[in-house]
Amino acid sequence: MSTTTEPHASTLATLSELFGDGVFTTSLFRDNLRLFVPASRLIDLLTVLKDRCGFGLLAELGATDYLGYPGRTRSRFEVHYVLRNLETAERLVVKVGADDPDPLLPSAVPLWLGADWMEREVFDMFGIRFHGHPDLRRILMPEEFMAYPLRKDYPLRGRGERHNFPRLTRGES
Amino acid sequence: MSANLLDEPGTEAEAKQAIWTLNFGPQHPATHTTLRLILELDGERIIKATPDIGYLHSGFEKLGEHLNFNQYVTVVDRKNYISPPLNEVAWHGAVEKLLGIDLTPRCKYIRVIISELARIHDHLLCTGAAALDLGAFTAFLYAFNLREQINDIYEEMSGYRYHPGYTRVGGLLQDFNDRVLDRIAKFQASFQSVYVDVEKLLFRNRIFLDRLRGVGRLSKQGAIALSCTGPIARASGVTYDIRKDEPYLAYPDFDFQVPFTEEGDCWARFIVRMEEMRQSHKIIGQAVRKLPKGPVNVPIAEKLPLPDKLTTYNSMEGLIQHFELIMPNRGFETPRDEVYAAIESSNGELGYYLVADGGEFAWRVRTRPPSFIHFAIFPHIIKDHLVADVVAVLGSLNIIAAELDR
Numbered sequence: 001m002s003t004t005t006e007p008h009a010s011t012l013a014t015l016s017e018l019f020g021d022g023v024f025t026t027s028l029f030r031d032n033l034r035l036f037v038p039a040s041r042l043i044d045l046l047t048v049l050k051d052r053c054g055f056g057l058l059a060e061l062g063a064t065d066y067l068g069y070p071g072r073t074r075s076r077f078e079v080h081y082v083l084r085n086l087e088t089a090e091r092l093v094v095k096v097g098a099d100d101p102d103p104l105l106p107s108a109v110p111l112w113l114g115a116d117w118m119e120r121e122v123f124d125m126f127g128i129r130f131h132g133h134p135d136l137r138r139i140l141m142p143e144e145f146m147a148y149p150l151r152k153d154y155p156l157r158g159r160g161e162r163h164n165f166p167r168l169t170r171g172e173s
Numbered sequence: 174m175s176a177n178l179l180d181e182p183g184t185e186a187e188a189k190q191a192i193w194t195l196n197f198g199p200q201h202p203a204t205h206t207t208l209r210l211i212l213e214l215d216g217e218r219i220i221k222a223t224p225d226i227g228y229l230h231s232g233f234e235k236l237g238e239h240l241n242f243n244q245y246v247t248v249v250d251r252k253n254y255i256s257p258p259l260n261e262v263a264w265h266g267a268v269e270k271l272l273g274i275d276l277t278p279r280c281k282y283i284r285v286i287i288s289e290l291a292r293i294h295d296h297l298l299c300t301g302a303a304a305l306d307l308g309a310f311t312a313f314l315y316a317f318n319l320r321e322q323i324n325d326i327y328e329e330m331s332g333y334r335y336h337p338g339y340t341r342v343g344g345l346l347q348d349f350n351d352r353v354l355d356r357i358a359k360f361q362a363s364f365q366s367v368y369v370d371v372e373k374l375l376f377r378n379r380i381f382l383d384r385l386r387g388v389g390r391l392s393k394q395g396a397i398a399l400s401c402t403g404p405i406a407r408a409s410g411v412t413y414d415i416r417k418d419e420p421y422l423a424y425p426d427f428d429f430q431v432p433f434t435e436e437g438d439c440w441a442r443f444i445v446r447m448e449e450m451r452q453s454h455k456i457i458g459q460a461v462r463k464l465p466k467g468p469v470n471v472p473i474a475e476k477l478p479l480p481d482k483l484t485t486y487n488s489m490e491g492l493i494q495h496f497e498l499i500m501p502n503r504g505f506e507t508p509r510d511e512v513y514a515a516i517e518s519s520n521g522e523l524g525y526y527l528v529a530d531g532g533e534f535a536w537r538v539r540t541r542p543p544s545f546i547h548f549a550i551f552p553h554i555i556k557d558h559l560v561a562d563v564v565a566v567l568g569s570l571n572i573i574a575a576e577l578d579r
Contacts, residue, residue: 029510030270057413058400060513062539064528069536070509080526082513082541086397086411089418093513114400117549125234140227140578149235150537156239 008033008090011053018048034093042096043106046081050111055083055092058108061118063126067152075099077128081108098128107133125150192220197563199228205302206574208548210563217559222552229578237538241504242268242342243479245538250336252540253576255298256291258327259518261340266421267514267525271507274343274477278465281423283349286357286460287330287339288422288516289453293364294323295519295571296404296446296453303443303568304375307384312374319367322360329353342505343478344470357461364454372447385440389554389566392437399550403521403543405570408445409437415517426463427456439569477505504533511537520544520571544576 012026015035024037024045037045049055060082066072075097083092098105107130108115119130120139127148130136138145145161147154198209207228213221233252237245242265249264250257262284269276276284301316324334330353331337331346339346375381391401396409406413414431416424432448434441470478473494484491497503507529515524524541547570555566 029508030273030512032511032513056397057402059402059515059522060400060524060526060539060541062526062541064511064526064537064539066536070530080513082524082526084413086413091419091513112400113398113553114546114549117545118400121545138227140230142227149232156235 008092011049011055011090011092014053015045015048018052019045032091032093034095036095036097039096039098039105042094043108043111045094046083046108046111049083049092049094054085054087055090056086057084058082058112058114058118059084059091061108061115061122063122063128063150065126065150065152077103077126079105079122079128103128104131105129106131109133124148127151191215195560199225205567206572206577208572208574208577210551212560212563214560217561219555219558219560219563222555222563224548224551226548226574227578229574231575231579233579234538234540237535239534241533242535243498245535246338246340247336249540250338251575252542252579253295253518253520253523253544253573254336255573256295256519257336258287258291258339259295259516259523261338262288262422263514263516263518263523264525265340265342266516267512267527268342270514271510271512271527271529272342272477272505273508274471274475276343276422277468277471278423279348279467280344280469280471282460282464283345283469284340285423285427286457286464287337289456289460290323290326290357290360292453292519293450294320296450299519299568299571300371300375300443300446303385303439303565304381306564306568307381309375309378309381312371315367315370315374319360319363322356322363326353326356326360329356341470341479343475344468347481348469349464354461357457361454361458361461364450368447368451368454375443382440384561384565385443385569386438388439388558388562389569390436390438391550391554393435395550395553396437399553400546401521401550402546403517403519404445404449405442405521405547405550407431407433408441410435415515415522419515421516423460427459429453429456439565442569502533507531507533515541518543520547520573520576540576540579542576542579544571544573545579548572548577 023041024035027034063077063079065077067076077098078095081094096105105128107119119133122128123136124138124141125148193214195212195214197212199207209225211223211225212219233248236248246261246264249260252260297316297320301313305313327337328334330349331339391409393410396406396411402413410433412433417431429452432445473480473490479498480491480494485495509531511528513524513526515522521543522541523543526539527535528537530536
């Protein structure tokens with residue numbers, strides 16, 4: 001745990017030099033260092049992390065719906081980007097919020113091609129749209145599906161989509 | 174070989190409107206699992222491949238929000254069902270990181286052993302099935318015969334041949350008994366000869382080599398940009414292995430190497446997997462020799478591990494602890510925080526982003542599925558190859574559809 005805080009110091013120094021105070025906030029839990037950033041500065045921050053701080057690999061991208069989370073004061077959704085520095089083996093989590101009624105975030109595909117499918121999955125499951133994504137379609141659920149199943153207001157057993165799913169009979173095909 | 178056989182530019186075919194579309198899957202013997210590709214072809218040359226996935230989507234991540242940390246191990250087993258123990262180690266690794274549990278030395282060693290057995294199990298399937306698809310049926314049978322011995326070990330240690338569900342929060346279902354160690358010793362002894370057989374069957378097999386060399390090439394920059402990890406990234410020269418870079422469990426105690434090449438083609442991915450099996454075999458040997466004595470679960474006083482049956486029925490503390498963890502609305506007290514933890518699975522970085530709200534269920538379980546991320550590179554590396562190469566490239570990526578769609 002202590003080995004990772006030391007190198008993060010240099011990253012944080014670079015970031016505070018470029019962004020100043022008040023753009024992002026940090027928090028540390030176990031060995032995860034997290035940066036919370038507003039959506040308007042997300043791409044700036046990710047670009048600096050990728051090009052200046054050596055976080056070359058986007059290891060993971062996903063989202064969480066905090067609707068009804070105890071003590072929640074920030075936005076409803078949060079998307080996390082787990083970045084990885086391949087030289088120093090550091091890991092960094094960037095978190096950005098998105099809110100109802102139209103959660104919209106800038107896309108990270110121009111920075112990492114690997115974000116393509118992961119952003120599509122976030123869109124599919126949470127309905128968060130990514131501005132600038134080349135091909136934002138549903139990926140796991142069928143095109144006709146209307147809801148976003150990993151949202152907290154979507155029930156575990158579904159709303160009958162499977163039951164009412166249109167089926168072609170032999171005669172109709 | 175494919176690119177220079179047919180170097181007619183794609184634009185000409187497009188101008189003649191001679192492009193045709195071929196549907197590949199979702200049920201096809203060479204996809205092995207349920208996935209579908211829409212191939213746009215100029216003759217036999219692939220101009221564009223569009224994967225269409227989601228056939229096996231089962232809402233595993235949603236289920237994670239409604240099952241407690243011990244119950245969910247049954248579901249994680251069924252993600253990458255070729256190497257279930259790795260999924261278990263990854264899942265409970267994330268839970269233990271969230272709860273701040275430090276495992277006992279014996280538990281760490283046993284988890285390393287089952288992880289490496291699972292890695293061999295997975296690589297045997299991947300290399301064996303790749304050989305099967307490319308006309309080398311015999312090697313597949315040798316590989317599957319050896320896999321059977323690993324299934325026997327699973328059966329002996331947990332009672333289940335395929336999805337052992339062997340880890341628990343803060344420990345294991347039960348300790349290894351002597352028969353498990355006997356079976357591991359037997360497996361260790363037969364591994365070398367099978368490996369040599371497979372090597373003899375494949376490494377100088379002209380047809381196999383020609384179908385893999387130079388096919389599906391992925392550059393180092395491409396591998397990083399597309400978030401590749403594991404054997405696929407290492408075959409492209411990215412020397413990234415979480416076991417070495419961010420050591421977890423007992424990996425710092427073992428002497429092993431991380432194989433990598435810079436070719437980045439299907440053959441490179443094949444030989445990286447072959448060499449990884451030998452390294453895993455080496456790790457298992459060391460771990461069994463050095464296996465520490467002592468308990469496998471963290472002490473009951475920490476109120477976290479599920480006590481074994483003997484403790485439950487023979488001591489008051491065990492009974493209370495069991496009751497507290499099993500009854501609804503009791504269970505774990507978690508910090509209201511979130512954590513990302515990853516391990517090196519057979520296909521690459523397998524991570525969990527776990528959000529907890531203080532209760533016994535996770536608020537959100539996000540899997541970082543290597544198969545999903547690796548299938549996204551498929552359209553990029555199959556371009557300009559022939560239809561027959563689809564099978565070679567799919568085989569080298571080792572896509573497990575249950576993990577792909579979750």
